[in-house]
Amino acid sequence: MRLSLKFALLIGLGATLIVLLMSILAAKRDVKIIENDMVRDASLIAKVVASAVENSVGQEDWGSLLDSLDLDNAGIRVALIPASEKELDLGLVTSVGQSRVKASIPVSGQRNRVEVTEDLGPRDDFLNRSLRTAGITVISVMLLALGAGSLIGQWLVGRPVERLVAMARGVADEDYSLRIEAKSNDELGDLATELNLMTIQLEGIRIQSRAHAEARLEAELQLFHADRLRMVGQLAAGLAHELGTPLNVISGRAQLLQRTLKKLGEEDDDAKIIHEQSNQIVRIVRQLMDFARPAPHSLQEVDLRRLCQDTIRLLRPTAGDRQLSLEGDEDVLVHGSGEQLQQVVANLIMNAIQATDDDGKIRLSLRGGEETHLKVEDNGTGIEDDIRERVFEPFFSTKEQGAGTGLGLSIVHGIVKDHGGSIRAEVSRLGGACFSLILPRKQES
Numbered sequence: 001m002r003l004s005l006k007f008a009l010l011i012g013l014g015a016t017l018i019v020l021l022m023s024i025l026a027a028k029r030d031v032k033i034i035e036n037d038m039v040r041d042a043s044l045i046a047k048v049v050a051s052a053v054e055n056s057v058g059q060e061d062w063g064s065l066l067d068s069l070d071l072d073n074a075g076i077r078v079a080l081i082p083a084s085e086k087e088l089d090l091g092l093v094t095s096v097g098q099s100r101v102k103a104s105i106p107v108s109g110q111r112n113r114v115e116v117t118e119d120l121g122p123r124d125d126f127l128n129r130s131l132r133t134a135g136i137t138v139i140s141v142m143l144l145a146l147g148a149g150s151l152i153g154q155w156l157v158g159r160p161v162e163r164l165v166a167m168a169r170g171v172a173d174e175d176y177s178l179r180i181e182a183k184s185n186d187e188l189g190d191l192a193t194e195l196n197l198m199t200i201q202l203e204g205i206r207i208q209s210r211a212h213a214e215a216r217l218e219a220e221l222q223l224f225h226a227d228r229l230r231m232v233g234q235l236a237a238g239l240a241h242e243l244g245t246p247l248n249v250i251s252g253r254a255q256l257l258q259r260t261l262k263k264l265g266e267e268d269d270d271a272k273i274i275h276e277q278s279n280q281i282v283r284i285v286r287q288l289m290d291f292a293r294p295a296p297h298s299l300q301e302v303d304l305r306r307l308c309q310d311t312i313r314l315l316r317p318t319a320g321d322r323q324l325s326l327e328g329d330e331d332v333l334v335h336g337s338g339e340q341l342q343q344v345v346a347n348l349i350m351n352a353i354q355a356t357d358d359d360g361k362i363r364l365s366l367r368g369g370e371e372t373h374l375k376v377e378d379n380g381t382g383i384e385d386d387i388r389e390r391v392f393e394p395f396f397s398t399k400e401q402g403a404g405t406g407l408g409l410s411i412v413h414g415i416v417k418d419h420g421g422s423i424r425a426e427v428s429r430l431g432g433a434c435f436s437l438i439l440p441r442k443q444e445s
Contacts, residue, residue, distance in 0.1 A: 004059030012145035019141045027127060032398030034123045035101065039094050042076070042103035042116045046092070048107045049078055050114040055340055083113040096120075171202065181423035212317040219314045223346055227408060243281070251278040284377060302341060304332045304439075308364050311345045321358050324349070328366035334439050336419045339406050346417050347408045348376040361430055374437040377428035388425045 001333060081104075087104045095102045097120075104115040163180055170178040178199060180192040254275035263270065305326070312324050334341070345364075352362045356378050365375040392413040412435075416423045421439035428434035 004240035009146070011148065012142050015204050016138055016142040020134070020138050023130070023137060024207055027130040027134065030130065031123060031127055034126060035096055035120075037101065037120050038101045038120070038123070039096065040140075042101050042118050043092060043094055043105075045076065045101040046116040049116065050107050053107045053112070053114060054078065054109060066248065069305065077117050078407060079115045079117075080107070081115050083111055087113060105273070111251065120380055144288060164191060164195065167199075171195075171199055174206070177203075186297050209317075212314075215314045216270070216317050218425045219346060220318075223350070225345065227411065247278050247282055251275055251282075254382070300337055300338065302334050302336055302338045304334050304341070304374065305330060307338060307342055308366065308374075311342055311349065312364070315346060315349050318350070319353050319362070322356055322360045323359075324364075325362070326364045326366065328364075329368045332366050332368040332372055333439070334372050336439070337415075340415045341419070344412045344437070345374075347412050350379035351435075352376060352433070354378065355382075355432060360432075363430065368441070370441055372437075372439040372441060375434055376437075377430050377434040378432040379428065379430035380432035382427065382432045383425055391425050392423070 016341060050337065083106060090106070092103065092105045099120055101118045101120060102115065104113045106113050137174050166182050167178045254271050257271040258275065303327070308326050312326060316324055350366075352360075356362065357380075361379045363375075363377045365373075365377070367373045392409050413423055416437055416439070419439055421437060423435060423437045426434040426436055
């Protein structure tokens with residue numbers, strides 16, 4: 001049922017009950033007045049008749065008196081009835097029955113009482129007319145109240161609620177540009193104001209979430225690209241190492257074969273071709289290593305605390321409900337590559353996120369001085385003692401099959417080493433893993 005219809009029914013029912021109650025009370029009051037008037041009339045007639053009977057001398061005079069009153073047409077009957085001694089002492093007696101009013105009074109000097117009865121038909125006719133009038137009035141008031149309540153309810157409640165519903169549906173469809181003009185200073189006006197504020201906040205949250213998502217995607221792509229490049233470098237280094245020895249043997253044997261044949265005065269193009277092609281393979285491997293080797297980064301003064309704050313901000317959407325915090329010294333400066341150092345911090349935070357539950361804790365601690373100390377701790381599953389020294393090895397991973405390449409910590413170790421620092425895995429004070437970095441202080445200009 002619509003709220004405006006409920007409002008109209010409430011007004012109509014209230015007005016109907018009030019009119020009905022007033023009509024009933026008025027009818028009861030009027031009926032009581034009529035009954036009192038009829039009792040008074042019957043009493044007066046009884047007194048007059050009793051006085052007249054006292055002065056009459058015989059039955060004929062009594063009959064003539066009754067004929068002269070001519071009260072039958074008015075619904076009034078007068079009778080002279082014998083009375084006992086006890087009834088003679090009662091005086092004037094009145095009563096109201098269901099259909100008539102009765103008044104009786106003793107006749108002085110006689111053993112009779114004059115009894116006057118009056119029919120209550122006029123009262124009943126009046127009551128019926130009053131009830132019909134009240135019914136018509138109640139129905140008219142109810143219809144009028146329903147109509148007025150519907151109009152008032154639609155104007156005060158229906159239309160404002162329809163605008164609020166339309167705005168709520170628009171917000172559900174992610175249309176945050178909708179606004180409602182708060183025309184009234186009542187509860188609906190307050191609700192409209194709060195909805196306007198909510199849409200503004202939701203629009204800001206959507207813009208912020210979109211920016212966080214784009215930043216997170218960019219950070220993940222950078223990390224993925226860096227991991228792939230590092231993996232290619234590791235593969236190229238391993239390939240060069242594995243191919244280096246047999247290629248040197250082949251090249252050396254080919255040179256030895258050429259020198260031997262030359263001493264014998266013979267020439268063999270096959271030995272020459274073998275020597276040239278082995279050198280070509282060596283050049284190809286070197287080109288592959290040059291391609292996979294990271295390009296040199298520009299070194300500059302880096303505010304490590306701000307770098308950690310920016311990285312936390314980028315990865316906070318990925319962390320979900322986990323607590324990411326940074327504590328320690330301010331203005332900690334190091335000399336190095338900001339891009340590579342951010343890659344180190346991001347890798348360590350990502351590992352902590354993957355090692356903790358949804359409500360986990362991740363804490364970064366920073367301390368400057370002669371050396372810069374950075375710790376990344378969590379309350380996750382931690383690292384077993386027997387494998388703690390192997391976590392920085394290439395392709396070594398404690399994650400499930402397909403969940404990682406095992407190159408993340410190897411990349412971190414390589415970057416820290418290139419900056420003249422060191423990193424080690426420890427047990428965290430939070431109960432999980434702790435990676436402690438030591439970097440040399442910034443170079444003096």
